[in-house]
Amino acid sequence: MKPSLPLSALVAALALAGCSASSAPSGNAAAPATTAADDSATTCKSGITLQLLGSGGPISDDARASSGAVVWIDGKARLLIDAGGGTYLRYGQAGARLEDLDFIGISHFHTDHVADLPAILKGAYFLSGRHDVALVGPSGNANFPSMTAFFDREFGRGHGAFEYLAGLSGGTDGLQLSVHPSDVNVASPVATRVWQGDGVTISAFGIPHGDVPALAYRIETPKGVMVLSADQNGSRKGFVDFAKGADLLMMPAAIDDDADAQSRFLHATPTVVGKIAAEINPKMLVLDHFMGRALKDKDKNVATIQRYYHGPVYAGRDLSCFPLSH
Ligand SMILES: [Zn+2]
Ligand SMILES: [Zn+2]
Numbered sequence: 001m002k003p004s005l006p007l008s009a010l011v012a013a014l015a016l017a018g019c020s021a022s023s024a025p026s027g028n029a030a031a032p033a034t035t036a037a038d039d040s041a042t043t044c045k046s047g048i049t050l051q052l053l054g055s056g057g058p059i060s061d062d063a064r065a066s067s068g069a070v071v072w073i074d075g076k077a078r079l080l081i082d083a084g085g086g087t088y089l090r091y092g093q094a095g096a097r098l099e100d101l102d103f104i105g106i107s108h109f110h111t112d113h114v115a116d117l118p119a120i121l122k123g124a125y126f127l128s129g130r131h132d133v134a135l136v137g138p139s140g141n142a143n144f145p146s147m148t149a150f151f152d153r154e155f156g157r158g159h160g161a162f163e164y165l166a167g168l169s170g171g172t173d174g175l176q177l178s179v180h181p182s183d184v185n186v187a188s189p190v191a192t193r194v195w196q197g198d199g200v201t202i203s204a205f206g207i208p209h210g211d212v213p214a215l216a217y218r219i220e221t222p223k224g225v226m227v228l229s230a231d232q233n234g235s236r237k238g239f240v241d242f243a244k245g246a247d248l249l250m251m252p253a254a255i256d257d258d259a260d261a262q263s264r265f266l267h268a269t270p271t272v273v274g275k276i277a278a279e280i281n282p283k284m285l286v287l288d289h290f291m292g293r294a295l296k297d298k299d300k301n302v303a304t305i306q307r308y309y310h311g312p313v314y315a316g317r318d319l320s321c322f323p324l325s326h
Contacts, residue, residue: 044094044321045075048223050248052288053090054082055316057254058112061292065090065318066112067230069250069288071219073200076100080120081217081228082107088116090318098123098177099131103195103202106137107230108214109144112289118154118162124177132171135181136194136204138213146213151181186213191242205242207232210266218242224324226250227282231289234268240279247324249282252289253315256297257304270301274308285309288316 044051049072056064065086071079077096080103098120107113137147145153153159157166167173184192186206195202199222204215209231216229216239224247231252232239243249254267268276277285287302294301302313314322 043323045072047323047325048073048221049321049323050226050228050250050286051077051094051321052286052316052318053087053094054084055288055290055318055320056086056112057252057289057291057294058084058110059291062290062295064290066115067107067252067289068113068116069228070094070096071226073198073221078198078200079103079105079202079219081105082113082230083115083117083120084110084112085115086318088119091116091120094319099127099129101133102197104133104135104179105194105202105204105215105217106135106147106150107207107216108138108209108212109150110212110231113230114150118165121168121177121179122162122165124165124168124171124175127176130171130176130178132178132180134195135179136184136202136215137181138186138206138215139183141211141213143211144213146183148181148183151179184215186215189238191218203242205239206236207239208236209233212266216242218246221324224248224283226324227280231267233265234272234276240276243280243282246280246282248284248286248322249277249280250286250288250316251277253287253294253298253301253305254289254291255294256301270304271308274305277305277309277311281309282311284311284322285313286316286320286322287313290315 051070053068054065056062056066066084068082068084068087070077077100140146154162155165155168167175168179171178184204191203191205193203201220203218207214207216219226226248227243227246228250251273255263257269257271
C-alpha cells in the first residue's frame with residue numbers, strides 16, 4: 001500500500017465532493033445533484049469508490065438527503081450502507097441498479113438511516129432476473145428492533161406494514177430479490193464478519209449512539225479499506241482498533257463542541273472526531289451527517305478536527321465520490 005493517495009484520486013474526490021475542508025458550506029444537494037450524477041457516470045464507477053447518497057441528518061433544514069452511501073466495485077454499486085430519507089432518489093441519480101446489489105448494511109433504526117429502505121427494495125418487482133441480497137443490521141433492545149425484527153415488522157406476511165412486499169423474504173410473489181436479514185450483536189467485543197465476495201470482506205462492530213444499538217462497517221477491498229461510522233459519541237475504545245488501517249474513514253459531523261449533554265450522549269463533537277481520526281490516522285477523512293447548524297459552522301468544526309487529525313478532510317455532499325486507490 002502506498003503511503004498516500006495518488007493525486008488523481010484526490011483530484012477526483014475533490015472535484016466531485018465539490019469542496020475541500022475550507023470550502024464554503026453553501027452548496028447543498030438540491031442544485032448540483034444533476035451535475036454530480038453526470039460526473040459520477042464516468043468517475044465514481046471506476047475501481048472501488050465510495051459514493052455518498054445522502055450527507056445530511058434527520059432534519060430537513062439541511063436540504064440534503066439523510067445518511068446513505070453505495071460502494072462501486074468495477075462499475076457496479078454492489079454495496080449499500082444505510083438508506084435514510086432521500087436516499088431513494090439519490091440512489092437513482094447515482095445510477096445505482098438494484099440488480100447489482102449484493103449487500104445492504106444498516107447502521108441503526110433512526111429514520112435518517114433506514115426510512116427509504118422499503119422504497120428502494122420495492123424496485124424488486126421490476127428486475128429481469130432473481131438474485132439474493134444480504135441485509136445486515138444491529139441487534140435490538142427495549143426501544144429499537146433488531147434487523148430481523150425490523151424486516152418482519154415491515155414485510156412480514158400477515159402483519160407487516162408493507163405486507164404486499166412479503167415476497168422479499170424469498171424472492172416470490174413477483175419480487176425478484178430474495179433478501180436475507182441478519183442481526184449483529186452490538187455488544188460483541190470483536191468485529192463480526194458479515195459478508196465476503198470477489199475479494200471484498202465486510203465486518204461490523206457496535207458503536208455507542210446513546211441508547212440506540214448501532215453498527216459501523218469495515219469494508220476491506222483489493223484497493224484499500226473503508227471504515228464507515230454512523231452516528232456515535234466516540235466513547236467506545238474498541239472502535240479505534242476496529243478502524244485501524246483504514247484508507248478512508250467516514251465520520252458524522254452532526255454537532256458542535258458546545259452541544260448540550262443529550263446531543264453529546266448521541267454524537268461525537270468535532271474535538272472527539274478529530275481525536276479519533278488522529279488515532280486511526282486514515283489517508284482521508286470524509287465527513288457526512290451535516291445538520292442545519294453543523295453546516296453553518298462547518299468550517300469552524302473542520303478546523304477543530306484538523307487540530308488533531310492532519311490528513312485531508314473532505315466535507316461530503318450528496319453524490320460525492322471518494323475512490324480508493326493503492
Ligand atoms: Zn442516529
Ligand atoms: Zn443519524
